[in-house]
Amino acid sequence: xxxxxxxxxxxxxxxxxxxxxxxxxxxxxxxxxxxxxxxxxxxxxxxxxxxxxxxxxxxxxxxxxxxxxxxxxxxxxxxxxxxxxxxxxxxxxxxxxxxxxxxxxxxxxxxxxxxxxxxxxxxxxxxxxxxxxxxxxxxxxxxxxxxxxxxxxxxxxxxxxxxxxxxxxxxxxxxxxxxxxxxxxxxxxxxxxxxxxxxxxxxxxxxxxxxxxxxxxxxxxxxxxxxxxxxxxxxxxxxxxxxxxxxxxxxxxxxxxxxxxxxxxxxxxxxxxxxxxxxxxxxxxxxxxxxxxxxxxxxxxxxxxxxxxxxxxxxxxxxxxxxxxxxxxxxxxxxxxxxxxxxxxxxxxxxxxxxxxxxxxxxxxxxxxxxxxxxxxxxxxxxxxxxxxxxxxxxxxxxxxxxxxxxxxxxxxxxxxxxxxxxxxxxxxxxxxxxxxxxxxxxxxxxxxxxxxxxxxxxxxxxxxxxxxxxxxxxxxxxxxxxxxxxxxxxxxxxxxxxxxxxxxxxxxxxxxxxxxxxxxxxxxxxxxxxxxxxxxxxxxxxxxxxxxxxxxxxxxxxxxxxxxxxxxxxxxxxxxxxxxxxxxxxxxxxxxxxxxxxxxxxxxxxxxxxxxxxxxxxxxxxxxxxxxxxxxxxxxxxxxxxxxxxxxxxxxxxxxxxx
Amino acid sequence: xxxxxxxxxxxxxxxxxxxxxxxxxxxxxxxxxxxxxxxxxxxxxxxxxxxxxxxxxxxxxxxxxxxxxxxxxxxxxxxxxxxxxxxxxxxxxxxxxxxxxxxxxxxxxxxxxxxxxxxxxxxxxxxxxxxxxxxxxxxxxxxxxxxxxxxxxxxxxxxxxxxxxxxxxxxxxxxxxxxxxxxxxxxxxxxxxxxxxxxxxxxxxxxxxxxx
Numbered sequence: 011x012x013x014x015x016x017x018x019x020x021x022x023x024x025x026x027x028x029x030x031x032x033x034x035x036x037x038x039x040x041x042x043x044x045x046x047x048x049x050x051x052x053x054x055x056x057x058x059x060x061x062x063x064x065x066x067x068x069x070x071x072x073x074x075x076x077x078x079x080x081x082x083x084x085x086x087x088x089x090x091x092x093x094x095x096x097x098x099x100x101x102x103x104x105x106x107x108x109x110x111x112x113x114x115x116x117x118x119x120x121x122x123x124x125x126x127x128x129x130x131x132x133x134x135x136x137x138x139x140x141x142x143x144x145x146x147x148x149x150x151x152x153x154x155x156x157x158x159x160x161x162x163x164x165x166x167x168x169x170x171x172x173x174x175x176x177x178x179x180x181x182x183x184x185x186x187x188x189x190x191x192x193x194x195x196x197x198x199x200x201x202x203x204x205x206x207x208x209x210x211x212x213x214x215x216x217x218x219x220x221x222x223x224x225x226x227x228x229x230x231x232x233x234x235x236x237x238x239x240x241x242x243x244x245x246x247x248x249x250x251x252x253x254x255x256x257x258x259x260x261x262x263x264x265x266x267x268x269x270x271x272x273x274x275x276x277x278x279x280x281x282x283x284x285x286x287x288x289x290x291x292x293x294x295x296x297x298x299x300x301x302x303x304x305x306x307x308x309x310x311x312x313x314x315x316x317x318x319x320x321x322x323x324x325x326x327x328x329x330x331x332x333x334x335x336x337x338x339x340x341x342x343x344x345x346x347x348x349x350x351x352x353x354x355x356x357x358x359x360x361x362x363x364x365x366x367x368x369x370x371x372x373x374x375x376x377x378x379x380x381x382x383x384x385x386x387x388x389x390x391x392x393x394x395x396x397x398x399x400x401x402x403x404x405x406x407x408x409x410x411x412x413x414x415x416x417x418x419x420x421x422x423x424x425x426x427x428x429x430x431x432x433x434x435x436x437x438x439x440x441x442x443x444x445x446x447x448x449x450x451x452x453x454x455x456x457x458x459x460x461x462x463x464x465x466x467x468x469x470x471x472x473x474x475x476x477x478x479x480x481x482x483x484x485x486x487x488x489x490x491x492x493x494x495x496x497x498x499x500x501x502x503x504x505x506x507x508x509x510x511x512x513x514x515x516x517x518x519x520x521x522x523x524x525x526x527x528x529x530x531x532x533x534x535x536x537x538x539x540x541x542x543x544x545x546x547x548x549x550x551x552x553x554x555x556x557x558x559x560x561x562x563x564x565x566x567x568x569x570x571x572x573x574x575x576x577x578x579x580x581x582x583x584x585x586x587x588x589x590x591x592x593x594x595x596x597x598x599x600x601x602x603x604x605x606x607x608x609x610x611x612x613x614x615x616x617x618x619x620x621x622x623x624x625x626x627x628x629x630x631x632x633x634x635x636x637x638x639x640x641x642x643x644x645x646x647x648x649x650x651x652x653x654x655x656x657x658x659x660x661x662x663x664x665x666x667x668x669x670x
Numbered sequence: 671x672x673x674x675x676x677x678x679x680x681x682x683x684x685x686x687x688x689x690x691x692x693x694x695x696x697x698x699x700x701x702x703x704x705x706x707x708x709x710x711x712x713x714x715x716x717x718x719x720x721x722x723x724x725x726x727x728x729x730x731x732x733x734x735x736x737x738x739x740x741x742x743x744x745x746x747x748x749x750x751x752x753x754x755x756x757x758x759x760x761x762x763x764x765x766x767x768x769x770x771x772x773x774x775x776x777x778x779x780x781x782x783x784x785x786x787x788x789x790x791x792x793x794x795x796x797x798x799x800x801x802x803x804x805x806x807x808x809x810x811x812x813x814x815x816x817x818x819x820x821x822x823x824x825x826x827x828x829x830x831x832x833x834x835x836x837x838x839x840x841x842x843x844x845x846x847x848x849x850x851x852x853x854x855x856x857x858x859x860x861x862x863x864x865x866x867x868x869x870x871x872x873x874x875x876x877x878x879x880x881x882x
Contacts, residue, residue: 416760428743428758431856433671437743 053114193245196262200243204314213243217270217318219325219402235325241266241314264310266317274320274366276327278390278450280458281359320366326398326446327364333447343447350447354455355535362394362450393453393489397446453489455518459535460492463516466540467496470548476500476653477507477551479544492516496544498551500655506562507655509554510547514540542605546583549605553586555655556601560590563662568598580604590662597665598638601658609654612641613665672793672815673854675827676862677840678869679796679808687798687805694796694810695785697834703789709797710739711809712781713867716765716772733772734864735765738856746860750868754857777802780867782809791815792830799870806870809863810835820846820854 027040044052129135197213200206205216218239246263327348334343334350344351349363404421417425427437464483471479480497487493498510513524521540523531533539550572560567568591573584585604591597598614618635644661651657682690699705716733736746737759745761748754755761765772784797793813799806812831817823824842831839844865845858 417758428745428760429756431741431744431746431756433740433856434742436671 193261196260197243200262200264200310203311206243215241215243215264215314217241217266217314217321219322235321235328237321237324239267239270239318239321241317260309262310264313266313270317270320272320272367273316274323274364276323276391276394277361277363277365278387278394278454279361280354280387280454281361282357322395322398323364323366326394327362329398329401329445330362330394330447330450333445337445337447352447352451354451354458358458360451360454387454387457389457390450390454394446394450397449401446452518455535456490456492456516459518459521460516462537463494463514463521463540466537467494467544470541470544474548477548477555479548490518498548500551500555500653502653503555503559503655506558507551507555509558510551512547542582545605549583549603550586552603552609552654553588553601556588556590556599556658559655559658559662560588563659563666564593565590565599565662565666566593566595574602577602578604578607580606582606592662592665592667594667596636596638596667599658599661599665600641609646611644611646611658611661613644613661614638614641671818671856672791672813673817673820673823673827674811674813674859674862675824675831675840675843675846676809676811676859676866677831677835677843678866679810679835679838681808687808691784691796691798691808694808694834695787698787698789698794698796701789701834703787703792703794706786706788708739708783709786709795710737710781710783711797711863712737712779713864715775715778717775719769719771719773732775734867735762736860736863738860738863740859741856744856746857748857748860748864750864754861756857780806780871782863784809794834799867801871806873809866811859813859818853819851820858821851 027043030039030041032038125135129137197206200215206213207216208214216239218235218237220235220239242265244263244265246261327350330350331345334345334352337343339352341353348365349361352360352362354360414425421440423440426432427440432440464481467479467481471481477498477500480499482495482497484493484495493516494514496512496514497508498512500507509526511526515522515524519535521533521535523533523543525531531543533543553570553572557567557570559565568589570588572586574587577585582605585602585607587600587602589598589600592599596616600612600614601609603609615638616635617637617639619639646657649657649660651660679690679694681687682693685693713734713736716735718731718733731749731752734748734750736748738744738746743759745757745759746754747757747761757764765774780799780801782797782799784795787794787796791814793811793815795809795811795813797809797811799809810831812827814823814827814830817826824846828839843858843862845861
């Protein structure tokens with residue numbers, strides 16, 4: 011054996027770890043050795059609890075049959091384990107594994123014994139029968155999970171449902187509360203809009219415009235109208251609680267003074283002729299339908315607003331009538347009952363009346379039968395309201411804080427007039443003491459003058475077709491002044507006849523006419539003046555048109571006069587005249603146009619065309635025959651043509667030599 | 671509110687102040703000017719009190735407190751070449767309180783009174799300047815209402831002044847040249863009056879022989 015070469019033997023230790031797999035390249039993947047606890051779990055898995063005979067465990071006899079089964083399982087599992095270990099673990103000491111197994115079995119037995127003894131006491135632990143139809147134990151954890159999930163979900167759903175129920179309950183309760191509208195919440199709402207104060211056990215409110223400001227403590231005087239304007243807040247209790255509550259029921263009611271009840275408005279109108287004196291003061295009162303309430307606003311709001319309106323109208327009227335008595339005018343203002351009558355222009359009457367209708371049936375009836383077409387001047391009525399509010403504001407702002415301690419009281423501009431060195435005129439303009447009535451009369455005058463001017467121009471435009479009048483009214487104007495642009499044109503010749511453009515500035519008592527060339531003419535309020543002026547302008551327009559036409563046609567203007575001093579005297583303005591000569595000089599046309607006498611057109615022919623001209627002994631030479639001879643009048647009405655300028659064009663072209 | 675020119679009219683030869691003023695007003699009336707009440711411009715001089723002056727002995731500045739009936743709610747306080755303060759008429763009361771700082775110069779009150787004439791857009795004021803009991807001269811103020819820029823209407827004013835002052839036309843007031851095409855303010859009028867008064871004060875009582 012010694013001669014034999016030594017053979018190298020490689021010894022590998024036996025693999026302690028189990029091979030999981032062998033790769034294609036020969037590498038082996040091992041399973042990690044099990045830890046103690048994993049090992050225990052593995053061992054426990056191997057135990058088949060369902061098998062086995064249970065006889066040796068005497069202690070389990072007290073327990074039920076199921077428990078006996080379990081106990082029996084313990085011994086058989088022991089054997090299984092024993093075999094398995096012997097197979098796989100060849101150990102150093104042959105009985106080692108047996109000893110270990112026995113020992114572990116003993117431990118388990120002891121535990122089992124303990125458990126059973128505790129169970130038998132039924133003090134800390136009991137054993138319940140497991141229902142037979144339980145699912146196989148392998149699916150058990152999943153089912154358990156499902157069941158527990160289901161259970162918890164059901165619990166959550168229940169909580170949610172409970173909450174929802176509570177919420178709906180509270181919502182319905184709220185709605186019920188709203189329907190009921192308890193007195194206090196109403197009072198709170200009332201307080202947001204109106205000034206209230208508590209006097210004794212009453213709650214009084216303030217309707218008047220006497221003070222401004224949120225609180226009673228800082229109220230600034232505003233209106234000087236002496237009406238107290240208080241209303242009382244009362245609790246509406248006369249309702250049968252058993253019956254169904256009507257929808258418009260409101261626990262809060264307001265009681266307004268009887269003289270502020272109903273509806274009122276100021277009526278301003280202008281009449282042409284003055285009515286009989288017996289007719290005065292009987293301005294028909296009719297009830298206007300109450301303004302529709304805004305949805306959601308309580309009914310006391312409407313009531314109070316109406317009352318406040320009545321108060322304001324009364325104040326306006328009181329102020330106006332006071333001024334009407336104080337102001338001295340040429341024709342004194344008349345105040346009768348609920349009407350103020352003033353005469354802005356002769357034979358014109360401005361009446362301002364306070365219409366106040368209470369809610370009683372009698373006045374309603376009387377009103378409905380006398381519903382004549384109303385001649386309201388809504389603009390003035392609106393302006394009256396504006397003016398009184400401006401007046402309020404003025405009285406308010408005169409003591410507006412903050413105010414310099416050293417400065418005199420008064421309007422802000424008034425206060426600044428010292429340091430800014432206002433001169434006399436400026437200070438005078440600040441102290442305009444024009445009253446409400448004066449202002450409104452001025453406005454009425456202006457409105458009247460404006461409407462009459464418009465009517466005059468319109469009637470002229472519709473009456474006279476040739477030349478045409480166009481009026482362009484400005485949309486925006488002052489309360490005391492407005493303007494209109496008047497164009498006089500001839501139809502079809504608008505481009506060449508643009509000589510007359512008038513700007514009429516309508517003021518309070520007069521109309522200022524600004525001519526295109528800058529002349530300014532002042533007309534009084536009399537209707538006739540404007541009409542006459544426009545008529546004379548129209549007559550001048552014709553002559554201007556002839557002049558323009560001559561320029562276009564190539565005729566020569568020989569003479570032109572806006573105001574002819576010769577001939578019959580016109581009652582309105584002056585006649586104007588023009589003479590034009592044809593391009594060749596053979597013919598001449600003379601036009602005289604007066605506003606009243608109308609137009610007169612004469613044509614002058616060359617001498618040679620006049621047959622009836624007696625032969626003169628002096629003008630023997632034939633050259634004299636080219637002189638123009640006598641004039642002949644054209645029968646203008648028989649001329650063809652739609653208007654004056656067109657006729658003139660035809661005449662001119664007839665007299666011009668034919669170029670062909 | 672317009673541009674104003676204040677000038678002094680010398681007393682005509684052989685006439686006294688009163689007669690010269692009458693001469694002027696007659697001329698104005700013949701022009702067609704309309705009489706519109708009277709006017710008055712007064713001026714009081716204050717000097718800074720000795721207690722507030724520095725030890726260097728610097729001369730105290732003079733302050734003039736003036737009133738103009740054209741601006742009835744205002745009071746003007748001016749320093750020579752200095753600022754002009756426009757205040758409420760309450761300022762007079764304030765001056766009494768400021769006695770410690772400003773002291774009224776004795777018998778320094780100078781004023782001009784006369785008639786106010788309106789001639790179209792022109793406002794003419796011819797006044798007699800008096801200091802205490804004695805008449806010292808004649809002031810002529812012409813205001814042209816529609817304009818606020820002095821240099822734009824100076825020629826117009828000059829021409830108008832010529833029409834009734836004859837050869838005694840004044841030169842352009844110093845305030846006109848200060849700022850080119852600046853808006854004329856009432857303070858400028860008062861500065862002119864202040865200068866006029868100072869001039870008359872310095873003249874001493876030489877040419878008042880005409881006064882009886």
